[in-house]
Amino acid sequence: MEETTSRSSSKVVAVVGGGLVGALNACFFAKRGFQVELFEAREDIRRARHMKGRSINLALSHRGRQALQHVGMEEKIVSQGIPMNARMIHSPSGKLSSIPYGKKGQFILSVDRANLNRELLTEAETYPNMQLNFDHKLQDWSAETGLMTFARSDGSVQEIQADLIVGCDGAFSAIRKQFLRRSRFNYSQTYIPHGYMELTMPPVHGEFAMEPNYLHIWPRNTFMMIALPNLDKTFTCTLFMPFEEFEKITTGEEVMEFFHRYFPDTIPLIGADALKRDYFRLPAQAMVSVKCSPYHIGDKCVLMGDAAHAVVPFYGQGMNAGFEDCVVFDEMMEQFKEDLSVVLPEYTRVRVPDDHAIADLAMYNYVEMRAHVNSRWFLFRKLLDNFLYAIMPKTIIPLYTMVTFTRTPYHEAVERWHWQNKVINGGLLLGATGAALGVACVLIKILPTSNKLAGPAEKTVEPTDGGRGGVERHLPSIKPVEAVKR
Ligand SMILES: Cc1cc2nc3c(=O)[nH]c(=O)nc-3n(C[C@H](O)[C@H](O)[C@H](O)COP(=O)(O)OP(=O)(O)OC[C@H]3O[C@@H](n4cnc5c(N)ncnc54)[C@H](O)[C@@H]3O)c2cc1C
Numbered sequence: 266m267e268e269t270t271s272r273s274s275s276k277v278v279a280v281v282g283g284g285l286v287g288a289l290n291a292c293f294f295a296k297r298g299f300q301v302e303l304f305e306a307r308e309d310i311r312r313a314r315h316m317k318g319r320s321i322n323l324a325l326s327h328r329g330r331q332a333l334q335h336v337g338m339e340e341k342i343v344s345q346g347i348p349m350n351a352r353m354i355h356s357p358s359g360k361l362s363s364i365p366y367g368k369k370g371q372f373i374l375s376v377d378r379a380n381l382n383r384e385l386l387t388e389a390e391t392y393p394n395m396q397l398n399f400d401h402k403l404q405d406w407s408a409e410t411g412l413m414t415f416a417r418s419d420g421s422v423q424e425i426q427a428d429l430i431v432g433c434d435g436a437f438s439a440i441r442k443q444f445l446r447r448s449r450f451n452y453s454q455t456y457i458p459h460g461y462m463e464l465t466m467p468p469v470h471g472e473f474a475m476e477p478n479y480l481h482i483w484p485r486n487t488f489m490m491i492a493l494p495n496l497d498k499t500f501t502c503t504l505f506m507p508f509e510e511f512e513k514i515t516t517g518e519e520v521m522e523f524f525h526r527y528f529p530d531t532i533p534l535i536g537a538d539a540l541k542r543d544y545f546r547l548p549a550q551a552m553v554s555v556k557c558s559p560y561h562i563g564d565k566c567v568l569m570g571d572a573a574h575a576v577v578p579f580y581g582q583g584m585n586a587g588f589e590d591c592v593v594f595d596e597m598m599e600q601f602k603e604d605l606s607v608v609l610p611e612y613t614r615v616r617v618p619d620d621h622a623i624a625d626l627a628m629y630n631y632v633e634m635r636a637h638v639n640s641r642w643f644l645f646r647k648l649l650d651n652f653l654y655a656i657m658p659k660t661i662i663p664l665y666t667m668v669t670f671t672r673t674p675y676h677e678a679v680e681r682w683h684w685q686n687k688v689i690n691g692g693l694l695l696g697a698t699g700a701a702l703g704v705a706c707v708l709i710k711i712l713p714t715s716n717k718l719a720g721p722a723e724k725t726v727e728p729t730d731g732g733r734g735g736v737e738r739h740l741p742s743i744k745p746v747e748a749v750k751r
């Protein structure tokens with residue numbers, strides 16, 4: 266447990282939502298000395314056996330690690346994660362190609378969601394100024410009075426007052442409902458046509474079935490699967506596919522046909538029987554993207570995590586962005602001496618552009634991956650990124666590097682990416698032009714030329730290709746033009 270400061274012990278902060286962001290945020294506020302009341306609709310997951318309906322593991326990267334470091338949790342969480350140094354691309358033929366995430370020592374971590382949530386709740390509980398309230402589902406609250414109404418599973422209702430309400434209650438936030446009733450509150454949500462389903466790849470003879478320190482990817486344009494390793498030597502495979510495709514597969518045989526066609530190398534590793542069984546265990550889950558602004562109401566309430574910005578998972582940044590929300594808010598609390606009337610509007614001003622940028626990036630990557638990313642293209646793009654980064658490390662930084670391995674504000678990373686694309690495209694254009702000119706000069710030198718002025722631009726050149734009709738038959742003959750007599 267960290268030391269708390271004494272400045273804010275009089276004020277009560279209610280954190281609504283005890284998921285990943287709420288549990289971490291409770292630590293941030295408790296560390297500052299606030300009296301923190303965390304309210305979570307579910308039972309204490311440390312007593313529940315299994316959390317259904319969420320991704321089982323997640324990729325933790327720099328932004329999330331920095332947040333954990335602020336509350337002294339980074340080492341513990343990293344020690345319980347599995348480093349993924351590179352992507353392993355699986356081609357349809359089963360060919361494997363690995364692409365490192367960055368320089369040596371640059372890796373992301375596969376962490377177990379439920380374990381991370383448990384560890385954060387346990388850390389929160391170590392603060393003497395912390396109260397965890399499970400089985401408290403927020404029904405309503407007032408922005409004017411700060412009064413919240415919670416329903417309990419026994420049917421009772423509890424009313425609680427707070428000086429600051431922090432909405433960390435996820436993509437379908439009840440706290441955000443009040444925002445929707447207010448003028449000038451912007452809100453958008455998009456469900457994508459793809460769903461996801463998780464399948465487990467068991468160990469083989471007690472060992473990982475595939476190389477463990479990789480994020481395994483099977484990019485198949487419309488379909489994609491990825492696999493992240495777990496400490497129990499299983500892999501959690503996440504299959505992404507349009508719901509209409511999921512719905513077409515209704516029998517075990519159809520599951521096998523599908524996997525034989527798109528992911529043949531995974532069949533012996535997941536197991537045919539397990540595939541046919543697990544495919545029908547849970548329905549495919551939906552993915553929603555939520556953007557809103559402002560994130561605050563007066564000096565009374567602020568939204569963080571998925572409650573403020575749910576993103577599609579195609580950058581592995583949702584939790585990392587939510588964790589970074591906590592750091593940014595805390596840095597502002599320090600900067601403005603916990604004056605909430607200044608911190609809350611400043612938090613909206615700074616954080617909305619960044620969270621909207623990562624939401625757009627994740628959606629862009631989804632569209633990209635779905636449109637034309639197969640294993641060859643994915644390999645080419647990542648190798649090109651890494652090559653350009655290696656030869657011009659200060660000029661060309663891959664977008665995923667800025668997103669995953671730095672705390673470059675997301676919107677600045679996007680701006681730089683656009684600028685870099687202009688440089689690269691400009692460079693490629695210049696290169697192509699130079700190459701064309703070079704070819705032209707060579708052709709001028711080697712092609713036979715007549716001594717009269719150029720005839721019509723087009724001139725059929727006698728076939729030199731043995732009559733195969735090669736392209737050279739219609740090359741325009743480029744003739745030196747006689748200098749104009751003055
Ligand atoms: C398939 C998939 C893969 C993902 N992979 C990654 C990844 O690799 N890396 C990454 O960074 N992110 C990833 N994410 C995103 C990540 O899961 C979310 O961004 C993260 O869980 C958000 O945390 P949160 O605490 O804001 O919301 P949640 O995790 O949704 O927690 C909200 C909490 O609030 C509680 N709650 C809800 N309503 C109420 C109420 N009315 N009263 C009280 N409590 C309430 C809920 O019970 C829950 O505990 C992935 C998401 C998906 C779907």
Ligand SMILES: COc1ccc2c(c1)CN(c1nc(C(=O)N(C)c3cc(Cl)c(F)cc3C(=O)O)c(Cl)s1)C2
Nearest residue numbers: 320322323324352482491503578579580581665669
């Ligand atoms: C548990 O469920 C999930 C679901 C999706 C993801 C994760 C965990 C973790 N994800 C990460 N994505 C990046 C990334 O930057 N990009 C561009 C990628 C984007 C996609 Cl879709 C991909 F397949 C590989 C990369 C890659 O580069 O490896 C990381 Cl870096 S980690 C996506």
